[in-house]
Amino acid sequence: MALADLGIGTAARVVSVSSGDAATPPELGRRLAELGFLPGEAVRIVARGLMARAPIAVRIGTGTFALRLFEAACIRVCPEQPQPG
Amino acid sequence: MEAVSSAPAPLIALVGNPNCGKTALFNILTGSRQKVANYAGVTVERKEGSLLTPSGKRVRILDLPGAYSLDPLTPDEQVTADVLLGRRSGESQPDFVVCVTDATNLRQNLRLVLSLKRLGLPMVVALNMVDIARRKGITIDAVRLASELGVPVVETIGVKTAGVRALIKMLDDSSIPPRARSAASWLPLSASDIQHDQTEVRRILGLVGGDRLDGVTFSDRVDAVVLHPLLGPLILAAILFLVFQAVFAWAQVPMDAIKFGVSAFGNWLGAALPSSLLKDLLINGILAGVGSVLVFLPQIIILFFFILLLEDSGYLPRAAFLLDRIMGSVGLSGRAFIPLLSSFACAIPGIMATRTIQNPRDRLATIMIAPLMTCSARLPVYALIIGAFIPRRTLAGGLELQGVVLFALYIIGVASAMAVAFVLKRSGTGAGLQALMLELPAYHWPNLRNLVLGLWQRVEIFMSRVGTIILALMVILWALSSYPAPPPGATGPAIQYSIAGHLGAWLAVIFAPIGFNWQISIALVPGLAAREVAVGALGTVYALSATGDDVSGALTPLIAHSWSLPTALSLLAWYVFAPQCLSTLATVKRETNSWRYPIIMAAYMFALAYAGSWITYTIATALS
Amino acid sequence: MNGFLDGTLVGLVLLVSAGYAVSSLGPRSLRRRVLAGFARVAARAPAVLGLRGTARWLAAASAGKGQGACGGCDGCGDEAAAKAAPPQQGSPQNANASEIRVPVDQIGRRG
Numbered sequence: 035m036a037l038a039d040l041g042i043g044t045a046a047r048v049v050s051v052s053s054g055d056a057a058t059p060p061e062l063g064r065r066l067a068e069l070g071f072l073p074g075e076a077v078r079i080v081a082r083g084l085m086a087r088a089p090i091a092v093r094i095g096t097g098t099f100a101l102r103l104f105e106a107a108c109i110r111v112c113p114e115q116p117q118p119g
Numbered sequence: 120m121e122a123v124s125s126a127p128a129p130l131i132a133l134v135g136n137p138n139c140g141k142t143a144l145f146n147i148l149t150g151s152r153q154k155v156a157n158y159a160g161v162t163v164e165r166k167e168g169s170l171l172t173p174s175g176k177r178v179r180i181l182d183l184p185g186a187y188s189l190d191p192l193t194p195d196e197q198v199t200a201d202v203l204l205g206r207r208s209g210e211s212q213p214d215f216v217v218c219v220t221d222a223t224n225l226r227q228n229l230r231l232v233l234s235l236k237r238l239g240l241p242m243v244v245a246l247n248m249v250d251i252a253r254r255k256g257i258t259i260d261a262v263r264l265a266s267e268l269g270v271p272v273v274e275t276i277g278v279k280t281a282g283v284r285a286l287i288k289m290l291d292d293s294s295i296p297p298r299a300r301s302a303a304s305w306l307p308l309s310a311s312d313i314q315h316d317q318t319e320v321r322r323i324l325g326l327v328g329g330d331r332l333d334g335v336t337f338s339d340r341v342d343a344v345v346l347h348p349l350l351g352p353l354i355l356a357a358i359l360f361l362v363f364q365a366v367f368a369w370a371q372v373p374m375d376a377i378k379f380g381v382s383a384f385g386n387w388l389g390a391a392l393p394s395s396l397l398k399d400l401l402i403n404g405i406l407a408g409v410g411s412v413l414v415f416l417p418q419i420i421i422l423f424f425f426i427l428l429l430e431d432s433g434y435l436p437r438a439a440f441l442l443d444r445i446m447g448s449v450g451l452s453g454r455a456f457i458p459l460l461s462s463f464a465c466a467i468p469g470i471m472a473t474r475t476i477q478n479p480r481d482r483l484a485t486i487m488i489a490p491l492m493t494c495s496a497r498l499p500v501y502a503l504i505i506g507a508f509i510p511r512r513t514l515a516g517g518l519e520l521q522g523v524v525l526f527a528l529y530i531i532g533v534a535s536a537m538a539v540a541f542v543l544k545r546s547g548t549g550a551g552l553q554a555l556m557l558e559l560p561a562y563h564w565p566n567l568r569n570l571v572l573g574l575w576q577r578v579e580i581f582m583s584r585v586g587t588i589i590l591a592l593m594v595i596l597w598a599l600s601s602y603p604a605p606p607p608g609a610t611g612p613a614i615q616y617s618i619a620g621h622l623g624a625w626l627a628v629i630f631a632p633i634g635f636n637w638q639i640s641i642a643l644v645p646g647l648a649a650r651e652v653a654v655g656a657l658g659t660v661y662a663l664s665a666t667g668d669d670v671s672g673a674l675t676p677l678i679a680h681s682w683s684l685p686t687a688l689s690l691l692a693w694y695v696f697a698p699q700c701l702s703t704l705a706t707v708k709r710e711t712n713s714w715r716y717p718i719i720m721a722a723y724m725f726a727l728a729y730a731g732s733w734i735t736y737t738i739a740t741a742l743s
Numbered sequence: 744m745n746g747f748l749d750g751t752l753v754g755l756v757l758l759v760s761a762g763y764a765v766s767s768l769g770p771r772s773l774r775r776r777v778l779a780g781f782a783r784v785a786a787r788a789p790a791v792l793g794l795r796g797t798a799r800w801l802a803a804a805s806a807g808k809g810q811g812a813c814g815g816c817d818g819c820g821d822e823a824a825a826k827a828a829p830p831q832q833g834s835p836q837n838a839n840a841s842e843i844r845v846p847v848d849q850i851g852r853r854g
Contacts, residue, residue: 084348594760
């Protein structure tokens with residue numbers, strides 16, 4: 035699923051980071067990777083803005099970043115399965 | 120042993136991610152007082168200092184802008200990459216690199232360390248903020264880390280002198296070899312390279328510790344409130360209100376003290392000195408002029424106290440987060456928030472901070488609107504007029520009217536900046552999608568030492584402005600206002616016959632439609648050097664017009680008496696827009712490398728100022 | 744007070760103020776010329792006035808970067824360069840070293 039669709043606080047892992055569609059600059063995907071958005075990293079949404087197009091605050095690893103929605107759209111994640119038992 | 124040679128001392132570069140405490144470390148090592156703030160985008164140039172090691176070696180230390188990667192995305196990262204690779208003309212490649220990392224965030228920082236290793240420069244890793252890491256329960260095996268990386272690792276606490284001793288000792292001990300000049304080649308990393316690095320980082324962290332992924336941290340708990348969609352903006356507004364109330368309420372006593380002191384000094388001088396030209400210069404030129412500006416020092420200190428407090432605590436990126444939607448709607452990059460915020464202190468560092476914005480057109484748009492953010496030099500003018508014309512009344516909710524009006528002026532400045540940005544966006548100057556990607560560092564308690572140091576710096580800057588350019592301009596203005604002397608038998612104040620008086624009369628013709636009298640018109644001219652000079656100039660001009668022995672401090676009631684409310688409001692409106700600062704225009708010219716943009720900026724701001732003043736004056740006159 | 748001394752003092756203050764204003768507000772070439780001019784005058788003044796130190800200081804200021812009318816913050820790096828680099832005085836690469844200008848059209852271009 036897309037990162038932006040995660041609920042606040044739900045733990046997830048990054049699956050892939052792509053440069054999105056033609057509108058986004060190609061360096062974007064690479065810069066996100068350099069910030070730590072890499073497959074396998076733990077990710078979680080810390081906060082959202084008020085309105086529909088507001089940015090989201092994302093915890094990646096040990097750092098927190100504010101991303102606009104089109105940047106977050108480049109990141110696909112998979113929620114962590116809750117531990118059984 | 121330091122060889123007595125003419126070879127320059129070895130150059131050591133401090134490199135690291137933003138927010139890892141590099142600049143604080145630089146300050147401690149070099150004894151310098153660079154501005155430290157808890158968000159990215161403050162260090163926009165390379166800054167150099169020097170350090171004398173215990174064994175007498177002198178080394179040069181370079182604080183490079185923070186970078187997430189050696190593949191630059193923004194102009195300031197470009198500086199870091201270019202300096203490290205020796206690509207800067209006139210700039211030698213560093214002899215030694217200290218890679219500063221945040222011990223609480225190794226997962227993110229180690230990738231840069233791996234990249235730097237590839238450069239082949241002699242380097243050492245500084246594991247900074249170990250005190251914070253220990254408090255969080257993170258222990259990192261520095262020895263193991265060094266062996267895994269193949270590079271010496273030293274623990275540092277960048278805010279304490281004791282915390283950097285190990286690093287200084289390491290710099291002392293390492294024989295920094297005269298660098299073998301191999302051409303530094305750098306190939307940009309591909310996606311799989313980055314992935315590979317991350318695997319390596321994970322492996323190392325597993326062996327060394329520091330891989331603890333926090334659950335909900337203290338910062339998270341604070342952010343739950345601060346970044347809350349409803350509470351967040353309310354908190355921001357409340358903070359801003361508090362600041363503006365404090366600027367007026369807390370400043371009253373110190374301001375009265377300064378006014379009293381200045382006027383007492385003036386009276387003493389008046390009695391002690393025989394009547395002479397020098398006495399006139401001292402009292403009516405210097406004391407009246409400089410004294411009028413000096414009175415506002417307490418308010419400036421209070422304003423900066425809050426700015427520094429917010430900076431140091433790490434709140435400001437959160438404010439950028441809350442305001443990002445609005446910034447985006449006028450076509451501004453989210454990263455424009457920090458430069459625009461710096462412009463509240465002074466537009467010059469704000470304009471330079473735009474180097475963190477990647478897109479050139481976006482950067483240009485930010486530069487063009489930065490001077491509209493109410494800079495601290497406007498504060499004396501606003502405070503003077505508000506003090507003279509806005510009654511001290513408490514509104515509903517305990518709010519002081521004066522503080523509210525000041526707040527409104529700041530809001531108008533911001534709103535006009537947004538409007539201009541919107542126009543620029545519509546006219547195609549804006550760029551397409553701009554990324555935000557702003558780091559939200561952990562909160563920390565503002566460092567008292569930093570705060571006091573920062574405030575003291577601000578006091579120094581203010582006093583140096585007052586004691587140099589303002590003083591010089593007041594002397595010149597006094598001379599121009601005293602010569603030529605009035606012909607015998609002349610009526611009216613002497614100043615009207617002087618050069619300044621004539622000049623003022625001509626200017627008053629241009630400014631009459633917006634309600635400026637000739638005194639104001641004259642005062643605007645030296646105000647081109649520094650905005651608050653206008654206050655001093657008014658002080659001098661009115662002192663020379665006065666027939667009694669009044670000195671500064673009496674300026675407020677004087678203008679309350681002789682100006683009309685529409686004139687005062689019109690002057691306020693003028694100051695919101697007018698580009699009255701040659702230094703700012705010079706900075707724009709330097710940053711954009713052309714005359715075109717500062718000229719456009721001056722032109723559009725003057726036009727806005729005249730229009731705004733005219734509208735204000737006309738409406739105010741019609742209503743009164 | 745002696746009228747002549749009075750006038751001279753005031754004139755001197757005025758001259759220094761005007762020189763300062765021009766040097767800090769004007770373009771750099773003008774600033775250098777003004778400061779160099781003052782340095783020469785101070786150097787030729789009779790030794791009794793003790794202006795040698797001033798002359799040297801002015802000469803150094805005219806060669807260096809100097810500070811604009813803004814009062815100096817650490818934004819430009821001017822102040823920092825002046826404070827931090829005394830041992831390197833005269834080293835040619837230091838004169839332009841404290842500041843790197845990145846023109847708008849160069850941003851984003853690599854290599």
